[in-house]
Amino acid sequence: MQHIADAAAALAAGRISAASLVDAALDRIADPAGEGKRAFTAVHAEAARAQARAMDALRHAGRAPSPWAGIPVTVKDLFDEHGHPTRAGSAVLRDAAPATADAPAVARLLRQGFVVIGRTNMVEFAFSGLGVNPHHGTPLSPWDRATGRLSGGSSSGAAVAAADHMGFGGLGTDTGGSCRVPAALCGVVGFKPTARRVPLDGVLPLAPSLDSVGPLARSVACCALLDAVISGEDLPQPLSHRGVAGLRLGLPRGTFLTEDQDDAVAAAFQRALARLSAAGARIELFDIPELAELPVVNAAGGFAASEAWAWHRRLLADKAHHYDPRILARIRRGERMSAADYIDLLDHRARLIAAVARRTSAFDAVLSPTCPIIPPAIAEVEAEPAYNRINMLLLRNTAVGNFLDRCSISLPIHRPGEAPVGLMLTGEAMADKALLATAQAVEAALAVH
Numbered sequence: 001m002q003h004i005a006d007a008a009a010a011l012a013a014g015r016i017s018a019a020s021l022v023d024a025a026l027d028r029i030a031d032p033a034g035e036g037k038r039a040f041t042a043v044h045a046e047a048a049r050a051q052a053r054a055m056d057a058l059r060h061a062g063r064a065p066s067p068w069a070g071i072p073v074t075v076k077d078l079f080d081e082h083g084h085p086t087r088a089g090s091a092v093l094r095d096a097a098p099a100t101a102d103a104p105a106v107a108r109l110l111r112q113g114f115v116v117i118g119r120t121n122m123v124e125f126a127f128s129g130l131g132v133n134p135h136h137g138t139p140l141s142p143w144d145r146a147t148g149r150l151s152g153g154s155s156s157g158a159a160v161a162a163a164d165h166m167g168f169g170g171l172g173t174d175t176g177g178s179c180r181v182p183a184a185l186c187g188v189v190g191f192k193p194t195a196r197r198v199p200l201d202g203v204l205p206l207a208p209s210l211d212s213v214g215p216l217a218r219s220v221a222c223c224a225l226l227d228a229v230i231s232g233e234d235l236p237q238p239l240s241h242r243g244v245a246g247l248r249l250g251l252p253r254g255t256f257l258t259e260d261q262d263d264a265v266a267a268a269f270q271r272a273l274a275r276l277s278a279a280g281a282r283i284e285l286f287d288i289p290e291l292a293e294l295p296v297v298n299a300a301g302g303f304a305a306s307e308a309w310a311w312h313r314r315l316l317a318d319k320a321h322h323y324d325p326r327i328l329a330r331i332r333r334g335e336r337m338s339a340a341d342y343i344d345l346l347d348h349r350a351r352l353i354a355a356v357a358r359r360t361s362a363f364d365a366v367l368s369p370t371c372p373i374i375p376p377a378i379a380e381v382e383a384e385p386a387y388n389r390i391n392m393l394l395l396r397n398t399a400v401g402n403f404l405d406r407c408s409i410s411l412p413i414h415r416p417g418e419a420p421v422g423l424m425l426t427g428e429a430m431a432d433k434a435l436l437a438t439a440q441a442v443e444a445a446l447a448v449h
Contacts, residue, residue: 004168004222008067009197011059018052018059018115025072026116027358028166035145035164038137039157041077042084043118048072058113065119069113074161074170074228077119078126079103080202088204089122090171091135092322093316103202105171105213105230113231117167120157124327126206127308129181129395130381131156141185141375143420149375152182152394154206158216159186169217169226175206175304177398179214180410184370186392189443190216191223192398194407194430197231200364207307209349210402220411220440227432239437245280245447247438249425250363256291257397261372264414268421269369272413272446274306279445283367288359290352294403295350300341301333302403305327309334326387353404353429361428364438368423369395370410397424407432411440412448413432 001007001016010016015291026045027035036043064070075081078088080099087093102110109116121136123129131153132138138198139160141149151160155172159182162169174192183190191214198213200262200337205211215226221239228236259265277283308331320328322396360366371394381387399409406429425442 001137003219004068004071006226006440007071007168011070012067018055019049021070022048022052022072022115022117025165025167028164031120035116035139035160037363039121039140039160039164040074040118040167041087041121041136041157042115046116048117055113055115066112067437068225071433072115072117072167073109074118074120074158075106075116075168075173076155076158076170077122077171077206079106079171081106081116081119081331082305084119086204088125089133089136090323092122092319099202100328101202104199106202108229108232109171109226110274112316113172114229120155120161120170122156122158122448124324124330125204125303125312126154126178127176127179127330128391129153129351129398130376130391131182131185132378132381134343136174142187143375148378149376150185150381152185154178154214154369155182156189159183159188159190162186162188162216162218169215171230171324172214172216173203173206174194174212174214174398174402175210176402177217177395180370180398180422180424181339181394183216184412185375185420186375187414188218189220189223189409189411191227191409191436192401192407193227193231193432195402195405197430197432198227203259205307205311207303209303209307212402220409220436220443223409224436224440227231227436229302239433239440240436242441244276244441245282247281247364247441248279248362249276249283250281250360250366251285252288252291252366252368253285254287254291260373260393262371262374264374264419265369265372265421268413269423272423273367274435275446276442281445288356288358290355292402293352294400297345297352297402300337306328306333306337306345307334307344321373326384349403356404357428361433365425365427365435368414368424368426370397370424374399374419374421391400405429409435410442411439411446430438
């Protein structure tokens with residue numbers, strides 16, 4: 001059973017129980033040959049089973065809170081869950097007190113009857129796109145696990161859990177690509193909403209100016225449903241059905257989004273463009289010269305370093321030695337930024353948001369590869385210079401959407417057996433529903449699932 005809608009239909013028809021769905025997910029997590037021990041920092045096995053039994057009883061009595069009651073999902077280890085500590089994949093917060101309330105995004109899932117089956121592993125404090133975690137282990141991409149390929153980050157465990165059917169989807173966060181990068185490297189769908197649509201309360205921050213709460217799952221429809229729930233829709237509606245014929249899809253000229261690109265990524269991307277064009281989509285080349293400014297604007301560390309430093313600076317005074325040294329170095333870059341640097345950054349961002357919006361407003365989505373490379377091996381990032389270079393390469397394309405305050409989604413476009421490759425579609429700010437409908441049409445046209 002692949003998707004949330006499939007599970008909901010089976011539950012409604014009595015062909016399956018919530019208890020059996022939860023047991024199947026827990027069995028996959030516990031499989032010693034699988035990635036469960038690295039994909040999760042905590043598994044709520046007994047609580048999940050009890051909640052599933054309760055949802056089955058409510059459904060039998062005609063009182064299930066929603067069609068999705070009893071379906072297992074996951075949450076990233078930086079969301080507050082009542083009664084559980086929020087450790088953010090770190091050793092620094094190993095003694096954190098249990099949260100006294102659920103983050104709103106988690107509470108909204110629970111109100112619909114979704115079963116939170118556990119907390120997924122992540123890059124420490126969400127500050128890398130690689131997925132490496134020296135404290136809890138590094139979850140591996142489903143592709144070529146014998147070599148030890150990285151799953152991407154920072155929502156590494158959420159992507160692996162979705163790919164390996166350890167639940168029907170999960171909550172991640174995306175500050176520079178942390179939903180979309182692991183989705184691309186694990187062959188699933190990852191959605192970054194317009195940040196203001198989903199509350200950040202109860203979510204341990206990286207950079208509040210950029211942080212977004214979004215889902216990872218096995219289809220656009222699954223992500224759209226989870227997004228609707230966590231953004232506060234009382235009764236989420238299915239996406240409108242449309243084809244790709246007549247869609248205007250923008251393709252930026254230049255090399256910013258395509259330089260240093262693997263041959264496998266280039267081949268899959270060009271194949272996807274050809275199929276969309278053949279299906280009637282209008283793919284139009286256009287210029288975004290402002291993209292060339294982004295590396296300069298963020299050279300001092302950007303919002304991630306400055307805002308992470310503001311949050312971590314007191315913790316670092318006593319516990320710096322507990323941090324992953326590579327994460328610590330990234331946080332400390334913010335210490336060197338001045339108030340004037342930060343104000344300049346705000347001004348630059350506002351100007352670039354307005355300038356790029358004028359260039360893209362006519363398109364249903366802007367296209368690019370999600371990541372320019374296929375999943376790297378763990379061995380490739382052991383040296384710090386390689387770690388930093390490959391991390392920046394993985395995040396380069398996705399970070400544009402965060403800086404420009406857009407919604408954005410990654411879809412798998414590789415053939416079975418090939419290295420995973422993601423196609424990224426980016427929409428306008430607050431045009432999330434339109435982007436999801438476009439993405440579903442693209443997904444159907446490419447027929448890769």
